Amino acid sequence: MPDSPAREPADLLITHGLILTIDRADTTLRDGAIAVRGAEIIGVGPTKRLLDAYQPTEVIDATGQLVMPGLINTHTHSPAVLYRGLIEDLPLEAWLEKLWVSERQFVTPEYVRLGAALAQAEMLRGGTTTAVDMYWHPEELAQAALESGFRLVAGPVYFDGDAPDRQDTDSREASGREFLQQYRHHPTIIPCVMPHSTYTVSPKSLGRARDLAERFGALLSTHCAETATEVRTVSERHRYSPQGLLDELGMLDERTILAHCVHTSGSEIEQLAEKHVTVSHCPLSNLKLGSGVAPIPAMQKAGVRVTVGTDGAQSSNDLDMWTALRVNATLHKGVHQDPTLITAREALRMATVDAAEAIGLGGRLGSLEAGKLADVVILDLRRPHLTPLYDVYAHLAFAAGRDDVHTVIVHGKVVVRGRDMLTLRENDIMAEVNVLARDIQQSQR
Numbered sequence: 001m002p003d004s005p006a007r008e009p010a011d012l013l014i015t016h017g018l019i020l021t022i023d024r025a026d027t028t029l030r031d032g033a034i035a036v037r038g039a040e041i042i043g044v045g046p047t048k049r050l051l052d053a054y055q056p057t058e059v060i061d062a063t064g065q066l067v068m069p070g071l072i073n074t075h076t077h078s079p080a081v082l083y084r085g086l087i088e089d090l091p092l093e094a095w096l097e098k099l100w101v102s103e104r105q106f107v108t109p110e111y112v113r114l115g116a117a118l119a120q121a122e123m124l125r126g127g128t129t130t131a132v133d134m135y136w137h138p139e140e141l142a143q144a145a146l147e148s149g150f151r152l153v154a155g156p157v158y159f160d161g162d163a164p165d166r167q168d169t170d171s172r173e174a175s176g177r178e179f180l181q182q183y184r185h186h187p188t189i190i191p192c193v194m195p196h197s198t199y200t201v202s203p204k205s206l207g208r209a210r211d212l213a214e215r216f217g218a219l220l221s222t223h224c225a226e227t228a229t230e231v232r233t234v235s236e237r238h239r240y241s242p243q244g245l246l247d248e249l250g251m252l253d254e255r256t257i258l259a260h261c262v263h264t265s266g267s268e269i270e271q272l273a274e275k276h277v278t279v280s281h282c283p284l285s286n287l288k289l290g291s292g293v294a295p296i297p298a299m300q301k302a303g304v305r306v307t308v309g310t311d312g313a314q315s316s317n318d319l320d321m322w323t324a325l326r327v328n329a330t331l332h333k334g335v336h337q338d339p340t341l342i343t344a345r346e347a348l349r350m351a352t353v354d355a356a357e358a359i360g361l362g363g364r365l366g367s368l369e370a371g372k373l374a375d376v377v378i379l380d381l382r383r384p385h386l387t388p389l390y391d392v393y394a395h396l397a398f399a400a401g402r403d404d405v406h407t408v409i410v411h412g413k414v415v416v417r418g419r420d421m422l423t424l425r426e427n428d429i430m431a432e433v434n435v436l437a438r439d440i441q442q443s444q445r
């Protein structure tokens with residue numbers, strides 16, 4: 001094609017794909033293209049039009065492929081992949097106690113960095129481009145993310161008592177303040193203050209977490225009403241339910257993400273909607289730990305913003321957002337004997353645009369539109385389990401999986417290309433993990 005002076009420069013042009021924008025109108029484009037400059041999408045439209053309009057440095061031909069926004073996991077503890085499959089078949093409280101005793105022996109900054117790198121490799125390969133990640137030593141999570149190219153929501157954890165990182169609240173808060181200062185305007189690291197829960201953090205420390213989040217305008221995320229035991233314990237101790245206590249402390253607003261909300265009453269659901277709080281629904285973790293099934297359809301009906309998380313692999317064994325998405329889109333139909341609940345489209349929105357809003361990037365992330373950040377996932381459609389293709393949403397919610405992910409772009413940068421991880425040395429990471437795992441397993445005997 002002859003060069004025309006009218007063609008605008010672009011760094012990347014993805015051509016000939018089936019583009020699923022997940023914009024407000026749910027626009028899909030056959031033989032569509034996306035132009036990217038720097039970290040941003042600058043054009044979305046028919047391939048022919050974009051080829052005429054842009055002069056790209058690089059072209060990715062997405063013939064036979066689906067192009068969609070990256071998935072956003074709103075609740076995980078990524079370095080806990082190092083405990084995947086080690087402690088099984090226990091109730092949450094007993095399981096946590098066993099985990100924390102062991103973690104106290106192993107959690108160091110190096111451990112966190114290694115675990116985060118392994119987890120980010122898993123997530124990026126699977127099409128998850130962003131995660132809300134609650135773990136000790138968040139500065140190490142951030143370093144791992146800067147290296148892998150992952151978009152990370154993280155920050156200081158509050159936890160009273162004998163914590164796995166062997167720090168006290170004062171020192172953790174001091175380094176947390178530095179973290180928030182350092183990343184408050186960062187392009188890919190989004191600060192979030194993370195008190196663990198109302199059963200492991202005192203009201204006084206919860207108040208400190210709230211103040212710190214307010215001072216920096218940061219997000220706030222905590223576990224809430226995960227099990228019936230938690231609700232009973234907190235209610236006896238504080239005369240408030242977990243959510244009630246958070247409300248009493250002024251911690252419920254549009255920047256708050258509550259993980260789980262399984263044992264949430266009708267009036268509490270109304271409150272979540274009124275205060276614009278986000279729920280991170282972790283269906284697989286709740287099923288596997290026997291915690292129950294969160295009242296997601298009631299939350300939807302009340303207008304609560306519901307998003308999806310995997311939780312950590314120490315409990316739910318998998319950071320695969322496709323499975324979380326599929327369980328979310330099927331579980332509630334079965335429980336309520338109503339196949340109209342949580343449509344494939346709704347399930348997809350929860351894991352993309354709704355989650356982007358939850359992390360404060362509603363206008364910037366979660367859909368493929370000009371002016372938004374280029375977090376893009378390309379899936380192979382030419383596969384037996386995806387052929388024929390009638391309804392792309394149904395395929396994504398009920399048939400597609402992470403093995404279909406071919407190429408992944410975060411913040412305009414290609415991090416996985418043709419199933420090759422470009423930013424991390426996975427073999428070295430796995431070798432190092434296997435050495436550490438031997439020690440972890442020995443300690444369990």
Ligand SMILES: [Zn+2]
Binds near residue numbers: 075076077
């Ligand atoms: Zn969790």
